[in-house]
Amino acid sequence: MPQECQPNPRISLIPGFAAASGLRPHEFGTTSAKLLAFLTLQQDPTERAVVAGTLWPEVDDARAAANLRTALWRVGQLDAGMIVPAASTLVLDPLVRVDYRCSERLARLVLTKEPLADLVADFESQKGLSSTTAERANLRPGIQQIIQSLTGELLTHWYDDWLGLYQERWRQLRLHALDSLSIQLTEAHYHADAVDSATAAVAAEPLRESGYRSLMVAHVAEGNVSEAVRTYEHYATLLDRELGIAPSVQMCELLSQTTGPVSTTGNGNGRRRPTMGGRRRAITPKRPSERPNVRR
Numbered sequence: 001m002p003q004e005c006q007p008n009p010r011i012s013l014i015p016g017f018a019a020a021s022g023l024r025p026h027e028f029g030t031t032s033a034k035l036l037a038f039l040t041l042q043q044d045p046t047e048r049a050v051v052a053g054t055l056w057p058e059v060d061d062a063r064a065a066a067n068l069r070t071a072l073w074r075v076g077q078l079d080a081g082m083i084v085p086a087a088s089t090l091v092l093d094p095l096v097r098v099d100y101r102c103s104e105r106l107a108r109l110v111l112t113k114e115p116l117a118d119l120v121a122d123f124e125s126q127k128g129l130s131s132t133t134a135e136r137a138n139l140r141p142g143i144q145q146i147i148q149s150l151t152g153e154l155l156t157h158w159y160d161d162w163l164g165l166y167q168e169r170w171r172q173l174r175l176h177a178l179d180s181l182s183i184q185l186t187e188a189h190y191h192a193d194a195v196d197s198a199t200a201a202v203a204a205e206p207l208r209e210s211g212y213r214s215l216m217v218a219h220v221a222e223g224n225v226s227e228a229v230r231t232y233e234h235y236a237t238l239l240d241r242e243l244g245i246a247p248s249v250q251m252c253e254l255l256s257q258t259t260g261p262v263s264t265t266g267n268g269n270g271r272r273r274p275t276m277g278g279r280r281r282a283i284t285p286k287r288p289s290e291r292p293n294v295r296r
Helices: 030-040 048-055 061-078 099-111 116-127 133-137 140-149 161-187 191-204 209-221 225-243 249-259
Strands: 010-012 018-021 024-026 083-085 089-092 270-274 280-283
Touching: 010 030, 010 099, 030 048, 030 061, 030 083, 030 089, 048 061, 048 089, 061 083, 099 116, 099 140, 099 161, 116 140, 140 161, 140 191, 161 191, 161 209, 191 209, 209 225, 209 249, 225 249
Parallel strands: none
Antiparallel strands: 010 018, 018 024, 083 089, 270 280
16 A cells, blocks of 8 residues: 655645644644635635635624634744744645645546546655555555545534535535546446446435436446346335435436347336336326425
8 A cells, every 4th residue: 555655734625624734633722723725725825814704704793803813823832833934824834735726636536537547646645644555456455445535524513604604615516526437447448346346426315316326337237237227116115205306318228239228108207117027117196286395
């Protein structure tokens, strides 16, 4: 496995907040941690007034500014180099390694269909890892680490108003990346890893269809048609129970390519699901009056 080099100061936001310098972890309080997390998520220097107003919206400007000064002092007591202050702005020191930035960059590279070898090499470089020639020839350990880096949520159990948009943006980005990575791994005949990536997407959002489609493609490519049918049936049952609807036309077409035509009944809205043993069971969407309440 790659060996980690001497690390720069680092901040982790996935799945929760942590900070360290070298091998020494820092125990930041809540206000200091939120200040560091906020600056970590900014691309450019941010006005002090914006930082204070965002982190402490419930108090007046003077109190918010005082809270900011206190948080800066507390950060400085543990690691004075993490934040670069200016007269009116604040920015995280560019030498600080941030797991979220690395994972975000990785997700975007996945979506551009970078070759797997390049993805692994870039991932190791961003993480400060080094590999031998023999290790670089075996991509699977790196692929597994890439999948793992895309499975975590951003600052789990933090519910601040300012953070919600960042969390949703990361959720959407990583889910699309896991779907795309699964397809790419399938095409490269890394079938087990393709299933792993698609399963991670399904686990993150059980009602999201594209993860199931990627999983079906991976199963079929490996010759496990029964697993693809099982995946379809599980999703169709879940969707019918939770929302009272059937899978999309795209998913039915994918199933048809695997098992033969998926017929419809009645007005064309219902879809029939093939089952093992030659039998077929119909799923017909419920009428509005019969549908269960949608969970919100």
